[in-house]
Amino acid sequence: MIPFFLSLVVLIFGSFVFQFFLPPVLLLSGAAILFAPPLYFYGCLSLPFPLMLALTFITGLLNDLFMVPQAKGHADYTAGVSILVYLVPGLIMHGFKPLFLRHRWELHWLLAEISAALTPFILVAQYAILSIERTNFFFNDVIVWRILGPGLISLLIAPCVFFILTPLSHVLGYRPGLPLAR
Amino acid sequence: MKSTSIAVIGIFALLVILVLLLPQSTKQQMQGALFQWISPILRTGASVGHELGGVRGGLKRLDELERENEQLKSENEQLSAANSLLKNLESEVSRLNRALRFREQSPVKLIPARIISRESATWWNTCTIGCGSKDGVAPDMAVVTESGLVGKVTTVGKDVSVVLLVSDESLRVSVSIEGTQEQGIVSGTRASSTYAPDLRIRFLSKTAKLQPGMKVLTAGAGGVFPSGLVIGTVKDFSAKALEGIATVTPAVDLADIQDVFVIIRQQ
Numbered sequence: 001m002i003p004f005f006l007s008l009v010v011l012i013f014g015s016f017v018f019q020f021f022l023p024p025v026l027l028l029s030g031a032a033i034l035f036a037p038p039l040y041f042y043g044c045l046s047l048p049f050p051l052m053l054a055l056t057f058i059t060g061l062l063n064d065l066f067m068v069p070q071a072k073g074h075a076d077y078t079a080g081v082s083i084l085v086y087l088v089p090g091l092i093m094h095g096f097k098p099l100f101l102r103h104r105w106e107l108h109w110l111l112a113e114i115s116a117a118l119t120p121f122i123l124v125a126q127y128a129i130l131s132i133e134r135t136n137f138f139f140n141d142v143i144v145w146r147i148l149g150p151g152l153i154s155l156l157i158a159p160c161v162f163f164i165l166t167p168l169s170h171v172l173g174y175r176p177g178l179p180l181a182r
Numbered sequence: 183m184k185s186t187s188i189a190v191i192g193i194f195a196l197l198v199i200l201v202l203l204l205p206q207s208t209k210q211q212m213q214g215a216l217f218q219w220i221s222p223i224l225r226t227g228a229s230v231g232h233e234l235g236g237v238r239g240g241l242k243r244l245d246e247l248e249r250e251n252e253q254l255k256s257e258n259e260q261l262s263a264a265n266s267l268l269k270n271l272e273s274e275v276s277r278l279n280r281a282l283r284f285r286e287q288s289p290v291k292l293i294p295a296r297i298i299s300r301e302s303a304t305w306w307n308t309c310t311i312g313c314g315s316k317d318g319v320a321p322d323m324a325v326v327t328e329s330g331l332v333g334k335v336t337t338v339g340k341d342v343s344v345v346l347l348v349s350d351e352s353l354r355v356s357v358s359i360e361g362t363q364e365q366g367i368v369s370g371t372r373a374s375s376t377y378a379p380d381l382r383i384r385f386l387s388k389t390a391k392l393q394p395g396m397k398v399l400t401a402g403a404g405g406v407f408p409s410g411l412v413i414g415t416v417k418d419f420s421a422k423a424l425e426g427i428a429t430v431t432p433a434v435d436l437a438d439i440q441d442v443f444v445i446i447r448q449q
Contacts, residue, residue: 021231078202146373
């Protein structure tokens, strides 16, 4: 279990670094390609509750340290807020764990798509916090695409991530809900 | 609920509160250390990207030359390729010459830096440059090119720094309009579909007589940006109920910057 948790942490860290080299999708009004959320959501489905919380803490903190400029004095989005932003969809995904433990590929695919649908929630929450801090709330088509675009991209990415991580967890000796390999 | 779960939730909540209450300077240091740690990867990625960009640039030039060939119907392909390479070198040399002249003529101390990554975060416009505290860079120092203002340094590692770009909504700069008494605050946009969005000046007087093409310069208020740095040119002006708002085309092409300078201020 611990090796798989650590490998997820490394993969999430790597995905944040990899994101520096991915240009925004101009076709979707500059929406970002996000690899960290599907990795995180897989962790929420497969890991026990304490490790899921630990993964939330690490992912949220890394998200802010990598993505949010930490300006001097008052920051309108201080590092650490994303822990709470990730926690809510993470808990929703954790609620689907019994479904995940049935180990049927079609259920895993469905859960991957649910995780993709939850990705925009993270961006909506970030946008809401920024808007409240800057006391300026508005919506236009660019903002809508910036929120929904990563979710649409995740619809393609998340199943691939899920189908790669399942064998990885088995290789690392973590088989939740399955008999131990001899 | 099991007692272990309650204990785990308690520890988690405590850690979250601890992180949220950390002083901003500590968070800046954490971010600086993180970027310092990954800077070798960013540098390698930037150099690979640069090489690939060179290849793409070369191909584009070849396309242009091919069109020229069709028009002139006289040059052969080998000669065109050689010309293309020379033109590439020439533009590189003239770009560096411009940067060097700007550095030599500048009355303030400038540290040259190369952009090593351009973050594609959803709500923030930042980039990472390849110089840091060992070069004398500190938070809140202005970053410029020979064309004008690029942004300001927010986080500093040993040899890497994060720059908040002028196109970001959270970077607000006091500005004056050349040839007028008008002053206002310029800021970027929260989300734009392009790399180089227009900027917006607020708090201008409603009766301001601004014409398209007028230069927008930093006013020097606040102590972060020296006065007189070019930000861009006025695109249009409209008077609202309480204030005048102008749209500004940035002087620096933020989509295509490679080399920048950090203005070193005496601490």
